[in-house]
Amino acid sequence: MADCECLPGCPFFNDKMGDMPSTANLMKKTYCQGNWSTCARHIVFEKLGRDAVPNTLYPNMKDKAMEILTKSA
Numbered sequence: 001m002a003d004c005e006c007l008p009g010c011p012f013f014n015d016k017m018g019d020m021p022s023t024a025n026l027m028k029k030t031y032c033q034g035n036w037s038t039c040a041r042h043i044v045f046e047k048l049g050r051d052a053v054p055n056t057l058y059p060n061m062k063d064k065a066m067e068i069l070t071k072s073a
Helices: 011-016 019-033 041-046 062-072
Strands: none
Touching: 011 019, 041 062
């Protein structure tokens, strides 16, 4: 699978994970360079746009992503 289209400019990885490089690398491999369609950030991005993705939303927070989508409906 190709890398996620959001990876180069993803503020989560460019700002939030600087102090946890091994965790960031694992998440990048799992979500950004793997099955990015399961990334909570990408799910919100795809449905509501980049501005709707909270900076505090981690890729593994799929339940929170679904909550965001439900509230916006």
